[in-house]
Amino acid sequence: MAGKLAHAGSFVVDDIQVKGLQRISAGTVYNYLPVSVGETFTDEKQASAIRSLFNTGFFKDITLERDGNTLIVTVVERPSVAKIVIEGNKDIKKEDLTEALKKIGLAEGKVYNKQVLDKVEQEMRRQYFSHGKYGLKIKTEVTDLTRNRVGIRIEISEGRVAKIKQINIVGNKTFASDALRKEFELSTTNFLSFYSKDDQYSKQKLSADLEKLRSYYLDRGYINFSIESTQVDITADKKEIYITINVKEGEVYTLEKVKLSGELIVPPEDLIKLVRVGPGEIFSRKNATETSKAISDRLGDEGYTFANVNMVPEINEQSKTVAMTFFVDPGKRVYVRRINVKGNTKTRDEVIRREARQMESSWAASSKIERTKTRLDRLGYFEEVGVETPPVTGVADQIDVNYTVKEKASGNLQAGIGYSQVQGIIFNANVSQDNIFGTGKRLDFAFNNSSILTRYNLGFTDPYYTLDGVSLGYNLGYTSRNAYAANLAAYNTTITNAGVNFGIPLNEFDRVGFDLELKRTEIENTAYSSDTILKFLGFTKYTSGQIRSKSFTSLSTSAGWTHDTLDRATFAHSGGQQRISALATIPGSDLEYYKVGYKHQHYFPLSNDFTFRLLGEVAHGGGYGSTDGLPFFENYFAGGTGDVRGFMQNTLGVIDATTLNSNAYTNRPIGGATKLIGKAELFFPIPFLSDVKSVRIGSFVDAGTLSPGLSTGDLRKYFRYSVGLSGEWLSPFGALAVSVAQPLNSESGDRTQAFQFTFGSGF
Known part of the structure; x- marks a missing residue:
């Protein structure tokens, strides 16, 4: 295609007119023309003008004419792409293919260029070859539409995936081929290939595997190791792939x-x-x-x-x-100019900035920048926390620290649902707001109106009561419980309590807390109460229908130390947590007793998605002064989702079978003064589920025991353990935990429960 002039020779352009435009603006043509009004138009500029306009890709024909001193530019626009239809794609999503085509210039609304369409097949083959589909067939069809538009139809026949039949390593003498192949992501077909797709050849994966092979030798002293060649062969039917890797090991080198x-x-x-x-x-x-x-x-x-x-x-x-x-x-020492926070639409800026360990105008410390990110993660207010440290433009020794957060709902509705043959369906709920009005303060209101438990509790915590991070909290509660319906011995309790607590940070990872609580406890027997309970209430014998209650008022103080290095508040991946606690009632209280406990859990990251957790807990209580032993209603309890799964809630440990009325013999758990719990659990993502941040499953071994005291014989007697699978989901409505467990040493009288779940419990 070429332009032509009606009159030869150069002339001064008095005016420029553009004809034939439909979608392209005249201004676009003027921008690409190498001549303007008032300039001299020559044969050289004619060739340059035609070349420039063609290079835009907007036109398929261009003509230049002269009418007096007016330059007339007549163009024929290329059609635009009205619609792209892709059919037959199953392995690759339409969105992914559309995005790939857009990158090479083919998209709805863009100018149609046949040369670009010719690249489509090449790009699609690249996409499908990366998925191991070498039997791919592609057919394209272009249809003319009204208003200078075209429709493009792409029909795809994907064919079968070519599977890796063999991976051969040649030249290795020191290490066996099987050991080397274990380092690879690529593999021959195995029983997990349907999920991992490790038997599908990919050039990128092979390159990564070759680097792993190189690292394997270099990490073992083979400095001169080299990969001489790599051959990838596919069978004629394009169904099987053979990979051959030729290596030269060299010799082992030591450090001098x-x-x-x-x-x-x-x-x-x-x-x-x-x-x-x-x-x-x-x-x-x-x-x-x-x-x-x-x-x-x-x-x-x-x-x-x-x-x-x-x-x-x-x-x-x-x-x-x-x-x-x-x-x-070392280069130059770098200072932080500004710390910026983005994404906090509700949480106040000061709530985020008070967690910062890196300060503005001080030198940048990598560990402090990362620690700030971890502290923000641990708040529990955000789904994601990211950090970037871009250098300040034009300054060699300054950076900005940019934290980006994605907020999540900090309000939480927690609920527990269970079933009892005696009480049927049981429901309880807890409404909490961790970040009320974006201030970082916490408000809790718990309520339960089942036939087993009536409970109301109001709590408030200010985690930064002082600028130094001293916390202050209050709580007020009322609880009425039917212990018999909760799988325990037969008695009823009514507790009214009020308390205040303080938390003091010692350093970045350690914190101590102090609590002061005033509590009034009323104990009442039932027709099925055991000898232990009746004697505690002052009965010498039981008469049908005789109910007695007794109230106790106590003032208790408690202290605790926590060492916390967990990387996240929920679904931790690394770090640990230790807690030592001690509680004692003040001398002169109606009941004089104490409780001490220690709990330690640690998370070991095995990979990005796999985490191993170990947990151990020990607790003991007793009486002092005028109180003989730990009161039975203050005992520890075990069994259920919180400790040893596979056994019904609260049913492990001591069975209180004594009675003054032979008709009331019930064999019910009464808890224990000593508690030992141990857990080992491996967490991993659910196959086929990409959202590993809010859902995970695990396999576990639980063990635990409750006993009346510290006797080794009693601890062994009541020891139980189980194995099973667990699942955890941070749903929009609260945390959901489920487990399927098999007790391994249950005995006659134990109450087992294979499937258990809680809604709203913390992990």
Whole structure:
């Protein structure tokens, strides 16, 4: 295609007219023309004008004409894409294919260009080949529509997925091929391939596996290891793939010496502690890399955010040794200009900023920046917390710290649902607001109106009563419980209580708390109360219908220490939590007793998605002064979702079978003064579910015992354990926990329950 002029020769342009435009604006044409009104138009500018307009991709024909001193530009626009229809795609979502086509310039509303359409097949083949589908067939059809538009139809026949038949490693002498293949993500077909798709060939996955193979050898001293070649062959029917990897191992090298050089900044003895390689050891690239990172992180805590720690190995081929030097280049100390927070539409800025451990105008410390992110995660107000540290434009030694949060509903409706043969369906609820009005303060209101339990409790906590993080809380409650209906011995309690509590931070991870509580407890027998309960109330014998109650008023004080390094408030992935607690009633109270306890749990990250948790708990109580032993209604209880799953709630431990009335023999649990609990649980994501942040499942082993005292024989006698599967979901309506458990050593009289769930319990 070429333009032409009605009259040869150059002329001064008095006016420019554009004809044939439908969608493109005249201004767009003027912008690309190399001539303006008042300028001289020549043959050279004619060629340049046609070339520039064609390069826009908007036109399929262009003509230049002269009418006097007026330049007339006549164009024929390319049609626009009105609609793209993709059919036959199953393995790849239409949205993903549409996005891929958009990147190469084919999308609804854009100008249609046949050259771009020719790239469609190539791009789609790339997409499907990455999914292992090499039998792909693509057919495209372009239909002319009204108003200079076209419709594009793409028919896809995906074919079957080509499976990896063999992965052969040739040249390896020291390590077996099976051991090396275990490092790969790619694999031949196995019983989990339907989920992991590890038997589908991908060039990107193969490249990653080759790097893993290289790292495997370099971490074991094979410095000269190399991958000589890689062949990927597909059968004629495009159903099976054979991969062959040719390697050259080389020899093992050991470290001759290790030294630090450069500008160390911090005391050398501090950096030497971070070195994870030493003379005489087999060279390991992994350990050397970890050393570089550890030194770099240490310098980052001193404000040298952009420090470089380079490994400089000197290889002696004759002695097969390596002299390793870690060269430290700290760069400039970097300061924080501003700390910015985005995404908090409800939570007040001050609530977030008071968690910051990195301060503005001070040097940037990597650990403080990351610790601030962890503290925000642990608040429980946000679904996600992200942090970025962009450098300040035009300044070499300043950065901004930008925290981005995604808020979640901080109000929570918690509920528990169960079933009892005696009481039927049981329901209770708790309404709480962790971040009331965005202030970070917590308000709780719990209520229960079942036939088993009537409970009302109002609580309020200000976590920052002082600027130093001292918390202050109040609670007021009323509880009336039918213990018999809750799987316990037969008695009724009515408790009215009021208390105040303080929490004092000792450092970043430790906190102590103090509570003062005034409590009035009324105990009442029933027709089925045991000898233990009747004697406590002052009965010498029981007469049918005779009910007696007794009230006790006590003032108790308690103290606790908590060491908490968990990375998140819910669904923790790493870190641990320890708590020591002690409670005692004030001398002169109607009941004089004490309780002490210790609980420790720790999360071990096995990978990004797999977490292993260990939990242990021990507690003991007793009486002093005029009180003989721990009052039975203050006993510890076990069984159910909170400790040993697979056994009914509160049914483990001591059975109170004594009675003054033989017709009331019930064999009901009465709790114990000593409690021991142990748990081991492996958490992992649900297959086929991408939202691993709010849902997870686990396999567990639970163990526990309750006894009247500290007797080793009693602890063994009441010891029970179980195994099973658990599921946890942070739903929009509250936390849901379910478990299916199998008791392993249940005995006659134990009350087991395979399936259990709670709605609203914390994890």
